[in-house]
Amino acid sequence: MLYSSIDNNKIKDLKKLHNKKYRDKKNMFLVEGKHLVLEAYKTGYLKEMLLEENELLPLDVMTYYMTNNVKNYLSELETPTNVIGICNKKEGVIKGNRIVYLDCIQDPGNLGTIIRSCVAFNIDTLILSRDCVDLYNSKVIRATQGLIFHLNIVISDINEFGPKLKSDGYKIYGTKVTHGKSLKTLEKVSKFVIIMGNEGNGISELSSEFCDEFIYIDMNDKCESLNVGVATSIILYELDK
Amino acid sequence: MLYSSIDNNKIKDLKKLHNKKYRDKKNMFLVEGKHLVLEAYKTGYLKEMLLEENELLPLDVMTYYMTNNVKNYLSELETPTNVIGICNKKEGVIKGNRIVYLDCIQDPGNLGTIIRSCVAFNIDTLILSRDCVDLYNSKVIRATQGLIFHLNIVISDINEFGPKLKSDGYKIYGTKVTHGKSLKTLEKVSKFVIIMGNEGNGISELSSEFCDEFIYIDMNDKCESLNVGVATSIILYELDK
Numbered sequence: 001m002l003y004s005s006i007d008n009n010k011i012k013d014l015k016k017l018h019n020k021k022y023r024d025k026k027n028m029f030l031v032e033g034k035h036l037v038l039e040a041y042k043t044g045y046l047k048e049m050l051l052e053e054n055e056l057l058p059l060d061v062m063t064y065y066m067t068n069n070v071k072n073y074l075s076e077l078e079t080p081t082n083v084i085g086i087c088n089k090k091e092g093v094i095k096g097n098r099i100v101y102l103d104c105i106q107d108p109g110n111l112g113t114i115i116r117s118c119v120a121f122n123i124d125t126l127i128l129s130r131d132c133v134d135l136y137n138s139k140v141i142r143a144t145q146g147l148i149f150h151l152n153i154v155i156s157d158i159n160e161f162g163p164k165l166k167s168d169g170y171k172i173y174g175t176k177v178t179h180g181k182s183l184k185t186l187e188k189v190s191k192f193v194i195i196m197g198n199e200g201n202g203i204s205e206l207s208s209e210f211c212d213e214f215i216y217i218d219m220n221d222k223c224e225s226l227n228v229g230v231a232t233s234i235i236l237y238e239l240d241k
Numbered sequence: 242m243l244y245s246s247i248d249n250n251k252i253k254d255l256k257k258l259h260n261k262k263y264r265d266k267k268n269m270f271l272v273e274g275k276h277l278v279l280e281a282y283k284t285g286y287l288k289e290m291l292l293e294e295n296e297l298l299p300l301d302v303m304t305y306y307m308t309n310n311v312k313n314y315l316s317e318l319e320t321p322t323n324v325i326g327i328c329n330k331k332e333g334v335i336k337g338n339r340i341v342y343l344d345c346i347q348d349p350g351n352l353g354t355i356i357r358s359c360v361a362f363n364i365d366t367l368i369l370s371r372d373c374v375d376l377y378n379s380k381v382i383r384a385t386q387g388l389i390f391h392l393n394i395v396i397s398d399i400n401e402f403g404p405k406l407k408s409d410g411y412k413i414y415g416t417k418v419t420h421g422k423s424l425k426t427l428e429k430v431s432k433f434v435i436i437m438g439n440e441g442n443g444i445s446e447l448s449s450e451f452c453d454e455f456i457y458i459d460m461n462d463k464c465e466s467l468n469v470g471v472a473t474s475i476i477l478y479e480l481d482k
Contacts, residue, residue: 219361
């Protein structure tokens, strides 16, 4: 099947997936480019794909073809790639001993970087508060470099999951720029939740109430704070030692 | 003095500073917003400023005023701020024991993040290869959150400074994704150069030739590499302990 018109209903519906509301409604999202499509395929996220006519990508999945104008219409990239994957969302469940909770992270690049570092440093579950930037935003997905498909991710607020984790013996660490315990002197615990806060405002009052301890990263006074993606990655590196 | 027309020659010249060529020619660059202007002022970079008419920012520097249309013309931001600083470039000199060399870093956000982390973790000199993204690119400056004014930065290629640093006893570390020595087991040395490579291609062959040792960051196999800003920051955090 070759799609050649942007007036086609299927193509118009796919275009709507650039919009969070429609992604939520359909439980689907798009990825662009061979690398992301292959990662989605390998991990069972890929439902269908749209390939530019005359291209070859032999995957065991429903494949449609598209003309150049349809590709340009659907792409969010300056230089559109010749394959677009249509993926099913999959929500994880909270599991494992090593958990990160992101409290209202807004920058897609930061969320992507953090997902990459969570995979690198063996985090079992990443929990996103409901007011984080949308996980299926195309900028987030690109910034993860495909690692979004390799991490167990849950969307939930701390008042929903916090009490259970506390009673299950997880130690909950908040992060502040200067208060609490230095990361360097932190004793290792087997079950933890690390809470990272919003780019401008840090962690919320609600999250603070759940914290057993606060940690900070030692640094030169001239620097008020690190980028939140960097701070998260340094903490995860240290806790993975 | 109030500038109200975008046809004014001074305003047209300032607009040209969005362009690297013109910044290089004039040895000047622009910054936007009160925070960056104040940091530029405190550190002696600020030459003049353009303030929106009826705004007040009492600094001991030549101050001009601009109307709203001039502000919108000069700004690179979606929401223009009401002050634009005109700064002199200042080139540093290589000094101190703790040096970072960036070999062809291309992303403005990455360079900004790395500058921030260099200040946080007490780097004495940051050297940028001549093919790095321009230091005075407005996206770089914004990503540094003003810390560009607090770091000694030099622009030079490794064949120019490498031989001297080697003979002065600096240990030169390259970074590779998997080869070399784990960062965790690295013994501390007092004088070092850390080389970080391009986002896609890693460090150049020329840089490799200067390396005494390669280091990598231990991570899960599923993750091919970390974001270069994150990787740099983790290494600097570890070396600052």
